[in-house]
Amino acid sequence: MFKLTNATGGYKKTTIIRDVSLSIAENEIVALLGRNGAGKTTVIKYAMGLIDAFGGSTSIDGKELPVSTAKRVKAGIGYVPQGRNVFPRLTVLENVAAAAIACGHNRKDAEERALSDFPMLKPKASVLASSLSGGQQQVLAIARALATKPRILILDEPTEGVQPSIVDEIAEVIRKLNRDKGLAVLVAEQDLDFCLSLADRAYVLDKGVIAREATKSEILSDMELQHELLGV
Amino acid sequence: MEIDYLLVVLLSSLTSASVLIIATLGLAVIFGLMGVVNLAHGEFIMFGAYTALVVTRSGVPFSIAVIVAALVTALFGAIVERVIIRRLYGRLLDTLLATWGLSLVLYQSAVLIFGSVTPGIGMPQSNVRIGDYTISSYMLFLLGVAIVLVLALYWLLTKTGYGIVARAAIQDSETASAIGIESGRINTMTFALGSGLAGFAGAILLPAVPATPGMGFAFVIKAFLTVVVAGPVTLTGTVLAGGLLGSAANIVASFWTTVAGNIVFFMLTMGLLRLYPNGITARWNRKL
Numbered sequence: 421m422f423k424l425t426n427a428t429g430g431y432k433k434t435t436i437i438r439d440v441s442l443s444i445a446e447n448e449i450v451a452l453l454g455r456n457g458a459g460k461t462t463v464i465k466y467a468m469g470l471i472d473a474f475g476g477s478t479s480i481d482g483k484e485l486p487v488s489t490a491k492r493v494k495a496g497i498g499y500v501p502q503g504r505n506v507f508p509r510l511t512v513l514e515n516v517a518a519a520a521i522a523c524g525h526n527r528k529d530a531e532e533r534a535l536s537d538f539p540m541l542k543p544k545a546s547v548l549a550s551s552l553s554g555g556q557q558q559v560l561a562i563a564r565a566l567a568t569k570p571r572i573l574i575l576d577e578p579t580e581g582v583q584p585s586i587v588d589e590i591a592e593v594i595r596k597l598n599r600d601k602g603l604a605v606l607v608a609e610q611d612l613d614f615c616l617s618l619a620d621r622a623y624v625l626d627k628g629v630i631a632r633e634a635t636k637s638e639i640l641s642d643m644e645l646q647h648e649l650l651g652v
Numbered sequence: 653m654e655i656d657y658l659l660v661v662l663l664s665s666l667t668s669a670s671v672l673i674i675a676t677l678g679l680a681v682i683f684g685l686m687g688v689v690n691l692a693h694g695e696f697i698m699f700g701a702y703t704a705l706v707v708t709r710s711g712v713p714f715s716i717a718v719i720v721a722a723l724v725t726a727l728f729g730a731i732v733e734r735v736i737i738r739r740l741y742g743r744l745l746d747t748l749l750a751t752w753g754l755s756l757v758l759y760q761s762a763v764l765i766f767g768s769v770t771p772g773i774g775m776p777q778s779n780v781r782i783g784d785y786t787i788s789s790y791m792l793f794l795l796g797v798a799i800v801l802v803l804a805l806y807w808l809l810t811k812t813g814y815g816i817v818a819r820a821a822i823q824d825s826e827t828a829s830a831i832g833i834e835s836g837r838i839n840t841m842t843f844a845l846g847s848g849l850a851g852f853a854g855a856i857l858l859p860a861v862p863a864t865p866g867m868g869f870a871f872v873i874k875a876f877l878t879v880v881v882a883g884p885v886t887l888t889g890t891v892l893a894g895g896l897l898g899s900a901a902n903i904v905a906s907f908w909t910t911v912a913g914n915i916v917f918f919m920l921t922m923g924l925l926r927l928y929p930n931g932i933t934a935r936w937n938r939k940l
Binding site for chain 1: 813816817819820823824826827828829830831832833834835884937939
């Protein structure tokens with residue numbers, strides 16, 4: 421369903437990722453693994469149209485996506501950026517509403533869905549997003565991405581700086597959305613446990629290229645791969 | 653001191669604060685919210701004033717001329733954003749130079765087209781009597797205009813879909829586009845909104861402040877100081893700062909001289925910025 425083909429890109433004239441190809445089927449949760457600096461965020465930004473593309477393409481259902489980031493979101497990619505980037509001076513519900521309005525969806529429905537998917541946001545519904553804890557902001561960033569009604573959700577380091585109880589809750593909601601609504605998920609992570617609790621398959625990135633594609637059981641049984649590429 | 657005298661002083665200081673707030677709201681959007689140091693803000697006001705003047709002289713009623721002036725200035729602002737400002741977001745010094753240049757061009761154009769003195773629009777002047785004193789009914793009307801304008805702007809930016817999306821695009825345009833917001837287009841609209849408010853100010857103030865090419869200078873410094881004193885909670889802060897500075901300056905001016913009023917304005921601004929270097933609303937947890 422979702423495909424990156426020979427993605428090559430970077431910043432200004434520096435190429436950071438080279439010929440990265442990956443595909444994710446409907447209903448599938450796939451992990452993107454790799455050490456710090458391996459290029460995970462760059463691959464995701466390439467998919468979102470947020471960096472300079474020097475070659476390759478991003479497509480959904482075989483249709484190449486437009487260059488504009490906003491149009492890619494409307495074509496069905498939901499994006500949860502690294503560091504969350506909630507809008508600090510918008511309230512929690514306004515953060516969700518902004519995404520729904522931008523994509524032409526009903527604002528009230530999106531707000532209700534966000535609060536029912538993530539009950540922890542309820543008591544915070546009308547406070548400014550800047551006053552949430554790191555974990556709550558992460559949850560809000562996911563709720564905001566879901567308000568665009570994506571077909572594939574791309575998460576960049578969703579567990580970074582998030583307390584364990586909220587990490588579990590995030591994993592649970594992602595599993596539920598995947599099971600109930602067939603949402604495809606691509607998650608870039610350094611936290612191997614979190615990834616393997618969700619994904620059945622992973623791409624391992626090293627120095628900007630796909631070093632290996634592996635199933636969950638292959639990674640779990642291959643200590644050397646774990647050690648070499650992930651530093652665990 | 654008589655009660656009617658106090659009432660007149662109170663009303664005239666409130667109306668004078670209203671004039672300051674009306675003239676500042678456009679800058680509150682463009683500088684306070686968007687962070688664009690638009691040194692041509694005063695000339696945008698002048699642009700609106702001359703547009704209203706020309707339209708009124710062609711026989712259109714003043715009330716419609718004000719709306720036309722606001723719309724024309726908004727359109728002009730949209731063009732300025734597309735051609736100049738868009739390339740300069742986040743580049744403070746370049747923005748200063750570009751908008752200063754724009755202000756010089758607009759000022760000189762007005763001198764060339766209209767000359768340095770222009771006749772007013774000859775509105776019938778009526779006064780409201782309070783005891784032994786009178787106050788201009790148009791100035792009282794401006795007090796109402798300021799209140800309605802602030803409420804309308806607050807509603808637009810907090811309750812409507814455009815307002816929420818616009819604030820998101822201003823706060824973080826990359827993330828905004830990553831949730832489907834066409835940030836570029838929305839920012840053009842918001843800049844046009846601020847410009848339109850400046851044009852509206854020039855037009856609605858026309859009966860009180862005649863159009864001259866240099867009229868912008870009178871507004872731009874006080875408008876900037878008001879927005880800086882206002883701080884991060886832009887709209888509420890602008891109303892508070894404008895209300896405080898404008899009425900304080902007017903009270904002093906009415907007991908003494910206009911120069912003394914201006915000195916109080918600037919001294920008060922310095923004092924407030926000394927106490928609140930990041931603006932009076934720096935610690936507030938409000939959205940606008």
